[in-house]
Amino acid sequence: MGAGHAHKLYRHGHSPIHALPPHCKLAAAFAFVLVVVSTPREAVWAFGLYAVLIAAVAAAARIPAGFLLRRLLIEVPFVAFAVLMPFVAQGERVEVLGLSLSVSGLWGAWNVLAKGTLGVAASVLLASTTELRALLLGLQRLKLPPLLVQIASFMIRYGDVITDELRRMSIARRSRGFEASGIRHWGVLAKTAGALFIRSYERGERVHLAMVSRGYAGSMPVIDEAVATRAQWAYAAVLPAAALAVCLMGWTL
Amino acid sequence: MTPSPAAPAAPASLEVSGLAYAYPDGHQALFGVDLTVGQGERVALLGPNGAGKTTLVLHLNGILGGGVGTVKVAGLPVEKRNFAEIRRRVGIVFQDPDDQLFMPTVREDVAFGPAAAGMRGAELETRVREALEQVGMEAFADRPPHHLSFGQRRRVAVATVLAMRPEILVLDEPSSNLDPASRRELADILRSLDVTVLMVTHDLPYALELCPRAVILSEGVIAADGRTQDLMCDEELMRAHRLELPFGFDPRTPSLARPSH
Known part of the structure; x- marks a missing residue:
């Protein structure tokens, strides 16, 4: 039988990020992605700060940069479309290296690329610090x-x-x-x-x-109750809270 | 065929009387089956392919029903309002452990039955550990089932029903696909359990080794019921029901030194 499901995405470790309850991590990653997509695309520096935040989480989780970057390759087929946008979009044109590109297309491509990459990076981090089984428990806990x-x-x-x-x-x-x-x-x-x-x-x-x-009557019995303390929630909230601060600055500056 | 005897001290683990059943497509599988299995007995259910063995087994916990006749488990009739208790009392181990083990880890799978009955916390943990110890698989609790060998999966499948403390353990082809060592280990485990066993099998030497009593189900009725060794020595009976012993196996020779029960 093939390799176990647990070993493909998950990277075993004992960091504080690994130890967080799954539903905290799920909620944090989801909130982070929401904040990222609601950031105005003109605030280029904000996306740089998001990337720094992601890098900080990866460091705390002791995920090597190479590992994270390799996993990011998964998004390549999805962002291929973004590369086309500057060529096909309408409106004002600009000359770059002898090519005529659309300005709005360039902004659109940047928007998709930056937000997509950050979202995928957050998911990769979530998947490599949380076992699939634990993710399911987390989803159950979050009332999916x-x-x-x-x-x-x-x-x-x-x-x-x-x-x-x-x-x-x-x-x-x-x-x-x-x-x-x-x-x-x-x-x-x-x-x-x-x-x-x-x-x-x-x-x-x-x-x-x-x-x-064996007595199944429509619902799975809850065998492992995932519980999170207030401190764990607070710790998980650091990432989306920092991202939210960046996002608000992006709107006001 | 209907007299219900005045309840004795301990009701039989299993009482099937006059059970007949036809599938919705009209194929009739059972034509009036009568079978009583006393507490602590180990009984082999033998029969050729298509004799209705699986159909009978699925009646024991009410998965199939709606035909004629009654089934009682430790005195409790198999009826819709009793299903929760019946399914706790009747532990069916299906032939393919991949069908039986559907949870992500061994521990969760063994916990499924008791948890479905409402058990939680430390009591549940104890129950799971005990069941896994009974089959010698306690070291594998946190492994996903598909990482285990076939023999180990079969043993975990037995543990999943033992965790429900069943009145009767029903095994569908317990020795199929097992290598000789796993086969013997499973036999040792089954012998060590203090529980009524009904074993559906084509593996006649295994039946002889484990079950002092055997019944032959053929064409939807119980065709014979007696000591396993006697049935297997009756060549005419065996031939009439398409039962064949493996080459070179003589049911007279094995020394059944320990007629347990």
């Missing part, structure tokens, strides 16, 4: 609809099982001399996907049966 939390927790539990099933089906196909090598084979791959869906659906039914057999 229980059904959503249950679906997410089953995704974590059965992701590997289903991947493994897919891998076995692929081995079985190849053992009978099949290599997918072009459009003619899409039919076979589509049937594999269909078979996987049926199998997963049936597994879902069997899991439900096992749950009902």
Whole structure:
């Protein structure tokens, strides 16, 4: 079976950030992102300060800069669009290195790039200091609809099982001399996907049966109560509070 | 087939009488099953594929129902209003541990049953630890289930129902996919438990090793009920119900030195 889900995003550690209760971290990261997106894009220096804040949190969590930057690459496909904006946007043009670019497009691109990067950086920090399981507990604690939390927790539990099933089906196909090598084979791959869906659906039914057999009646029992002290909340609030101060300065200056 | 005997001192762990059931598509799986399992007994439920074994098992905790006949667990009828208590009393261990273990960690999975019944805090922790100790898996409490070997997952699956302190443990093919060492370890665990066991299996030597009594379910009825060794030595009976012993296995030879119970 593949590597454990816990080890892909999470970076084991014992920093004060790791020790914070998950719902505090979730709330802090969410508030931080809200503050960042509501900052005016003309306040370029404010985004610099946000980046400094993120770097400070990473340092407190003992996450190496290289690790954080590598994880940030995930946003590349999403910001590719931003790079196009200066070329396609309308309005006033400006010459940069011999290219004619739109001013509003440049501002738009900067806006998407800066806010996107900061948001992703905050999420990466959250994910690398909080185990997935703990995140679920945090979401539960923050009163996310229980059904959503249950679906997410089953995704974590059965992701590997289903991947493994897919891998076995692929081995079985190849053992009978099949290599997918072009459009003619899409039919076979589509049937594999269909078979996987049926199998997963049936597994879902069997899991439900096992749950009902152990007294499941529609809601997951709360086994680990995540509790946060006032001090922990205050500690987690430092990041969004500092960001809010920066944001207010950005609006007034 | 209906007389309900005046309640004796301790009611039987399981009383099935006149149970018949047809699936919604019209396929009839059970044609009047009668089966009584006394407290502390270990009984093997044998039968060919498609005999209705799984259908019978799913009646024991009310997942299936609506047919004719009654099922009682320790005197309590399996009815909708009793479902919570029935599901605590009947611990079903399903064949595929990946179906049974659905929580992110072993500890949470074992805690699921008791927590669903409202248990919390230190009492719950104790219950989980005890159940894991019974199957020798206490060192794995914080591991995700899919990181365990198959044999370990099967043992954790047993712990998940032991945590509910069941009246009767129902095992669906407990030895399937286990290597010989895991198979023996599971047998040792099952023997050490002080609980009624109903074991659905095709593994006849395993049934002989663990269960002094066996019943054969064939074509939706109980076709035979007796000492496991006697049934297995009856070649004609075995052949009539598509039951075959593994090559070279003679049910007369194993010395059953310890007829437990």
